[in-house]
Amino acid sequence: MMMLDFLRTVNVTRYISPLREGGSLPALVDADDDFKYVLKFRGAGHGVKALISEFLGGEIARMLGFKVPELVFIHLDEDFGRSEADEEIQDLLRASHGLNLGLHFLSGAITFDPVVTKVDEETASKIVWLDAFITNIDRTFRNTNMLIWKKELWLIDHGASFYFHHTWDNWEKTASSNFVYVKDHVLLPQASKMDEADTFCRSKLSEEKIHQLVDSIPDVWLNWEDLDATPDEIREVYKQFLTIRLNHSANFVNEAKTARNVLI
Known part of the structure; x- marks a missing residue:
């Protein structure tokens, strides 16, 4: 099935830092649209099923009129992870090459x-x-x-x-x-x-x-x-x-x- 243009697609340009609040170890990243995103990794925890939940849940919330950070499909190139010193993060990046999910970073929230x-x-x-x-x-x-x-x-x-x-x-x-x-x-x-x-x-x-x-x-x-x-x-x-x-x-x-x- 052809994917509908429900979300924009961006590419990660810089891995900034991990966000260690959750067990899935999301990260703050820069993308090629000059915005920062909280990147949810397909290689973490429950994998793509968690991304599907995030996508469906977030967009249903938006349909109901709630404020939800913009969600984007976010591509992680295979080059990411090669120079990361932290082995846990390196493994996560390697397992997440391809299409992931990002949430617009609300600075100061x-x-x-x-x-x-x-x-x-x-x-x-x-x-x-x-x-x-x-x-x-x-x-x-x-x-x-x-x-x-x-x-x-x-x-x-x-x-x-x-x-x-x-x-x-x-x-x-x-x-x-x-x-x-x-x-x-x-x-x-x-x-x-x-x-x-x-x-x-x-x-x-x-x-x-x-x-x-x-x-x-x-x-x-x-x-x-x-x-x-x-x-x-x-x-x-x-x-x-x-x-x-x-x-x-x-x-x-x-x-x-x-x-x-x-x-x-």
Whole structure:
């Protein structure tokens, strides 16, 4: 399948430094468009599946109107890694030649602190809806994965979404699940408008938009050694997963409401 032009493609020109906050060891890099990016490596952790989660989760968040750093497909030349002194980083660079994913670097951004910054109930409910929809288990008090930049809230790091694809078993069951992990969401205490959020978010998403997004996943990220399926067959599962999830949003909305009632 021909990849749609959903994101720009840039090339890494300079590796600046590792960002050691996460286990996947992302890095700050310069690209040939003269911008800095946080580079997520295909050779790290969960590999291309984490990049797919980051891509789908980030762009769905953008469809819902949230501020998300621009995502780009970012190419890493095979020359990178040869002169790196740190063996761990050298191995990571060598394993990531080719197409990776980058997030525009928000210089001066600070980590969202729920004690310092209060999010209104409408916004909180929409973010909880988003994370329940994409099954994102990683927006907790321990790791909020949100930034404050220029006095506005930005969503980052959706690589822990779509966890079903790490096993690929019973994905249909996960697609219609309640998403019990919503009980740990950092914004759940403020999410008192889940029904309104459901109406809004469902109005912003459609089967057509979902299909266009999934069709933009690069073929090179869909050649999985642990699964006997073609890229188009894998795309079809993502399309069905998201469509089923959207049609069964009442399941995770009710789960969020129940979990919030227990919490407060």
